[in-house]
Every structure is written in structure tokens, then in C-alpha cells.
Amino acid sequence: MKNFDSLVDIWQAQNSKPDIDYKTVITQVNKSKNKLILKLFWGLIAMAIALVTILFLWLKTPFSYTTTHISLLVFVICCVYYMVLQIKNLTLLSKNNLTETPKFYIEKIQKFKQLRYKENTRNYFFYTLAIGVGFILYFIEFFSQVNAWVIAVSLMFIILWFLGSYMYILKIYRKREEKAINQMLQDLERIKNQFD
Template sequence: MSMKDFDSLVGIWNEQKTSPNINYKEVINHYKTNRSKLSFKFLLEILAMLIAFSVVSYIFFTIEFEFWTSYVGLILVNICCIYFIAMQIINLKNIANSNTLFDKPQDHIQFIKEFKKSRYIQHTRNYKVYTFVLGLGLSLYFVEFFYRLNLAVMITVVAATIAWFVICYLYLMKIYIKKEEKRFNDMLTDLERLNEQFSDEV
């Protein structure tokens, strides 16, 4: 390496060392924005699933079915609704109770990492079980209509339902996971930038 190249390398290093500190307020506001959006998304999903639960419950108690499979199917669908609502309430509560950002930044970073891992498990392993139970519930519910609807209509309904499950599982869920992972990564990036800056100043 020539002396000129060495001087250039030293200059670049010095520029990096003397770069201005990050704007704490900007980073924290960005972190809080992502956190608020995540909480709001959970809240909307809870409300949407409460509506679905109410509709299914209304059908269960107001319509008389000929086959017991319809009642079992609706119960399974509502179990899925209850599970989803319960998980989102827990997620919402965890975010609301995570107040270690300023007291223990390292603990808060660890909390976000564990929360991210937990959500990924919910989206993958738990979602497979959720989809199976929901699909089983709808299948039992459709038994009633097999004897009431025209065969062509029944085939169309079943095909549309299967297509929707496939689209959700193979496409929409991947987009959902990708967006949430990005939000978690943005939050972790903000926290780690703050933590590194604090560590440099100590």
C-alpha cells in the first residue's frame, strides 16, 4: 500500500469517527411510530375477529340445522376466532407493558427480539394448526349445504373456499409476515443504534 493510499484510508476512518451523533429524538419517534402502528394493527384485527365471532354465534343460535355437523363446525370456527382474539390481546398487552426502553435498553432490545420470534412461531407453526381447525370447521359446516344446494353451486362454493385458503396460506400470509418482520427489524435497528451510541458515549 502506498503512502497516498494509506493517507486516504486514514482520512476515511477519521471521517467515520467524527461523524455527527444520531438524533435521539428522531430515532425514538421513529421507533414509537412503528410500535404504535403494530399495536393499532393488532387492535384492528381484534375488532375484525370480534365481528366474525359475533356473526358465527348469531348463525349458531338463530338457524336450525338438520345435521349436528353444522353445529360442531361452527363451534370449531368460533374456537379459531377466540384463539386469534386471545393471542392478539396478549400481543397487545405485551407491547403496552414493555416499559423498559429507558430504564433497561438492553432488556428492551431482548424483549423485541423474543417478541419477534414469538410472532414468527404464531405465523408458521401455530398458523398451520389454526388453518387445519378452521378448514375442518368449515368442512363440517358445508355438509349441511351438500344436501340443500345445487351440486354445481356447492362445487363452486367449496372450490372458492379452498382457493381462498391456498391464497392466504401461500401468498397473503407471506406478505403479512414480511411486513411485520420489516417493522420489527426497523424497531430493532432504531434501538440498537441508540444502544451503540450510548455505549460509545460511556
């Protein structure tokens, strides 16, 4: 039978040492930029390019149908909405201060995870719906100048894109993420409560 002091003696006799040195850490600093931050950043850049392209098209092309103008406005709103979300996420991530108390830090992580989940599910549905409506409105002017075959193919593409986004990608994503996020939030809650 050992008492706690004997365990401390065992602990202090250990030779366990890290396999890395300070040089390895410095070398790794540049390589290990936060992947999520990079993903959000590149998403932001891609959307900014899309926004500029849409605005350029809108200003340079003499569209005559009101529906086309409305569709371009919908696209612009979608781009701006996406960019605002990315900026909001980047700001939230940069506010994650690792020197907060564990309880407070975990609370922030929980909020961030919940927000991301909401964005990637419910908000994504409305986002996809708006883009679908935007495409339909945009093609009204286009359809007035082409034959029935082109209209049929274009409509089929729009419907497939919409159904694919909603029925397939989002449903698979939801199913996969819901289980993981619930488990993660439960674990974080359990750990947070340990610091009461």
C-alpha cells in the same frame, strides 16, 4: 494529530440544534399513536364482531346436522384463539418499558419479535387449516340441499381459499419475513451483547 480533548473541543463548538420544538412534540403526540397497537386493536375488534355474528347465527338458525354445530364450534374457537393472541400481544407491548436498561429492553423486543414470527408462520398454518375444516363441515348440511353445480363451485372456492392462503400468501410472507426477522434478531443480539 489530535488527541481526544481536541475532539471534545470540536464537539462542544458545534451549533447543531434540533429542528423541532416542544410544541411540535405535543402536536405529534396524538398523531403518532403506535401503529402496531392500533393494528392489533382493530384486529381484536373485527374478530369480536365476527364472533358475535357466528354466535348469533348459531343461536338463531335451527341447524339439524351435527357437522354444522361442530363447524361453528371450530369457528368460535378460531375467533377466541385469535383474540387471545391479540390480547397477549397488546399486553406484551404495553409491558415494553422504555426505561429498562438497554440490555433488558432489547431482550424483550427480541422475545416479542420471535413470538410474532411464530404466530405469523407456524400458528397461522394451523389456524388456516382449522378454518378450512370448519368450512367443509359447515357446508355438508348446505350441500345436502343444493344441486351438484353449487356443490362443485363451493368446494372449488373452499379449496382455492385454502390453497391461496397456504401456498401463496403464507409462502410469500414467510420468504419476505424470514430474511428480515433473522437479520433483525441478529442485529438485536449483537447490540445486546455490546452492553455486557
